[in-house]
Amino acid sequence: MNIPVDPFETALMIIAIIILTTIISRIITKALNRVERFNEDMTIIYLIRDIIVYIIYFIALMKILSLFGINLYGTLLSLGIVGIAVSLAAKDLISNLFSGIILIIGKSIKVGDTIELNNTKGVVEKVQLRTTTIKDDDGIISTIPNSTLTNNLFKLYKAPEKYRIDIMAGLSLNNDLDEFNEYIVREIKQLDGVLDNPEPKIYSKGITFEETKIKISFWIKDYNNKDDYKLIITNKIRKFVE
Numbered sequence: 581m582n583i584p585v586d587p588f589e590t591a592l593m594i595i596a597i598i599i600l601t602t603i604i605s606r607i608i609t610k611a612l613n614r615v616e617r618f619n620e621d622m623t624i625i626y627l628i629r630d631i632i633v634y635i636i637y638f639i640a641l642m643k644i645l646s647l648f649g650i651n652l653y654g655t656l657l658s659l660g661i662v663g664i665a666v667s668l669a670a671k672d673l674i675s676n677l678f679s680g681i682i683l684i685i686g687k688s689i690k691v692g693d694t695i696e697l698n699n700t701k702g703v704v705e706k707v708q709l710r711t712t713t714i715k716d717d718d719g720i721i722s723t724i725p726n727s728t729l730t731n732n733l734f735k736l737y738k739a740p741e742k743y744r745i746d747i748m749a750g751l752s753l754n755n756d757l758d759e760f761n762e763y764i765v766r767e768i769k770q771l772d773g774v775l776d777n778p779e780p781k782i783y784s785k786g787i788t789f790e791e792t793k794i795k796i797s798f799w800i801k802d803y804n805n806k807d808d809y810k811l812i813i814t815n816k817i818r819k820f821v822e
Contacts, residue, residue, distance in 0.1 A: 679726035
């Protein structure tokens with residue numbers, strides 16, 4: 581093994597390794613995140629991402645240590661890493677890791693499901709190797725150790741296969757309803773994740789001296805993004821009436 585003796589050269593190599601590792605990790609993360617547009621179940625995607633990122637950082641660590649002549653594999657063996665792993669200090673970490681694998685492989689819960697544990701209720705945002713992240717109706721994020729989920733009773737509300745979004749709006753009497761219907765249906769269908777069947781529908785909900793009240797209904801695959809869809813379509817409606 582050629583160990584650089586120049587401290588400056590060593591520092592440059594360490595910086596290069598860190599930068600390269602960060603770039604590779606971000607590329608992989610972004611690539612896997614794009615799968616969300618085509619895959620309803622992101623749980624296994626998060627698992628794959630975490631495993632790949634952990635492996636990349638571990639390889640980078642080994643490379644950096646090798647610059648100082650440290651053989652990580654041999655060092656771990658000499659320290660008795662197996663004994664350390666099962667020690668009390670690593671008990672919670674190992675328990676959470678195995679619990680995460682059980683939850684993911686067994687598909688006990690998945691992204692989009694709603695769980696309730698100890699008076700805490702929220703939609704599952706991520707199921708990672710060590711923790712599960714949920715978000716409640718107020719947008720508060722809670723992180724739950726996976727061992728807590730496997731060792732305790734919790735309520736599970738499975739995510740619906742499809743979810744209907746209803747948006748109420750008022751159109752000026754000067755607005756053409758047929759033109760609006762054609763416009764808003766076209767805009768809705770252009771959004772990723774909107775279902776073609778059932779098709780988007782526009783309903784009349786009454787008329788006053790000032791406006792026509794309407795309801796816009798369409799179906800999506802991802803319940804978690806319902807608020808984003810509502811915001812997008814609401815902005816489209818405002819652009820039409822302005």
